[in-house]
Amino acid sequence: MLTTLVGTRLPPKYQKFFKLPKRQASWKYPDTASTALGRAAEGWLHDHAARCGVYRLDSGRDALGIRLGLIDCAERSIDIQSYLIRDDVSGNLVGLRLVAAAERGVRVRLLMDDALTNEIDAGLLSIDDHQNIEVRVFNPFPRHRSRLISFIANFNVLNRRMHNKSFTVDNQVTIVGGRNLADEYFLSGGKTEFIDEDLLAIGSVVNDVSEGFDEYWNAREAIPVSVFDSMVPHSSIAESMEQGRQYIEQHANAQFLADVDGSLANDLLRQELPMLPAEAALVLDYPDKIRLLPPRPSSITTVFLQQMVAAAESELIVISPYFVPEKQGVEFFGSLVEKGVRVVIVSNSLASTNHSSVHAVYARYRKPLLKRGVELYELRPQIDSLNTTTTVTLHSKIAVVDRQRLFVGSFNLDPRSLYLNTEMGLVVDSGQLA
Structure with missing residues (x-):
């Protein structure tokens, strides 16, 4: 060592x-x-x-x-x-x-x-x-x-x-x-x-x-x-x-x-875990991202994800518990729809989120996104298979491009992940996994 x-x-x-x-x-x-x-x-x-x-x-x-x-x-x-x-x-x-x-x-x-x-x-x-x-x-x-x-x-x-x-x-x-x-x-x-x-x-x-x-x-x-x-x-x-x-x-x-x-x-x-062979790569911010003043969305994770989702040809599915696209995000997703890409966003509802303040900001962008043709889905706070006293909150951070490329990691589509926090994830090329 x-x-x-x-x-x-x-x-x-x-x-x-x-x-x-x-x-x-x-x-x-x-x-x-x-x-x-x-x-x-x-x-x-x-x-x-x-x-x-x-x-x-x-x-x-x-x-x-x-x-x-x-x-x-x-x-x-x-x-x-x-x-x-x-x-x-x-x-x-x-x-x-x-x-x-x-x-x-x-x-x-x-x-x-x-x-x-x-x-x-x-x-x-x-x-x-x-x-x-x-x-x-x-x-x-x-x-x-x-x-x-x-x-x-x-x-x-x-x-x-x-x-x-x-x-x-x-x-x-x-x-x-x-x-x-x-x-x-x-x-x-x-x-x-x-x-x-x-x-x-x-x-x-x-x-x-x-x-x-x-x-x-x-x-x-x-x-x-x-x-x-x-x-x-x-x-x-x-x-x-x-x-x-x-x-x-x-x-x-x-x-x-x-x-x-x-x-x-x-x-x-025992080599019995049903893994799938795939090409996988790490997407990682460097720790010095937190030293950038003023904060700016120039991190490796941010740039890579922008390039990955922009490459969608037929479908983009984004799952993000905290989703605040801002005006440029509305324009970005809307431009994909105009190119013929089906854009699906899944996030928390007001009832299921654990950060109501973030949801309040997201709510401002629902109508503009829907007008641009983006499909929005929100999670119910209860799931039938669980005890009805349990509140269920979405926390997955996933992007799927054309059912072929998958990103799973820590990155939320919100300003905190874009500008402030360090983030990471794996991107996998596999139609079976995606």
């Missing part, structure tokens, strides 16, 4: 917030072909004469189950990048498995955006104490005063967030999509459930995701969570893990635990 000291590159703005340690840079492990996951991936790719294999994770419970199973399979490394992780059943299941993997000697790197991590500072600090686990927070808030005051005082800095989501094990298997690590993303049976989408991939694209993770992990905005050690009381690892086990026992639904048993990961190891 290549290591260098990059403490001198830490941004001056953070020096105001807390005492910064020197950070040791770290990088993906390139030599993981001999791991069980490496052998399984190589065998599948050879048998299918493919560069990549891709599997859609539509089911929330499957999405959590395969993550837990992959952690259990890990032999060398686990790299997780997420906007949030909650102190709930799913978050504790992941945390317990990560510590167990670290006990086996697996290196664990957990990179979180700091927008919501203050709720779990103590838990993150506890697992960070393990010699094989390091937790970093991206673009952190100061902890010595209220977050609201800090946000107002440092608005131009703290309003920019890392929205990326990736989950990579042994540099052989990766999951990229819209799900964070919290119960509502995995259909746990709570009051709110998010309909979301991930893609699992093996093959050449995994190394690209790992390199992208390294870019963020070693970025100057990625600060070790240990800087909060003296500010936040926290338990030992053993105490924290016991608290996690007790939480799961008290709050977990038995059927939910049975459904996230990790069997899909075993199918992957």
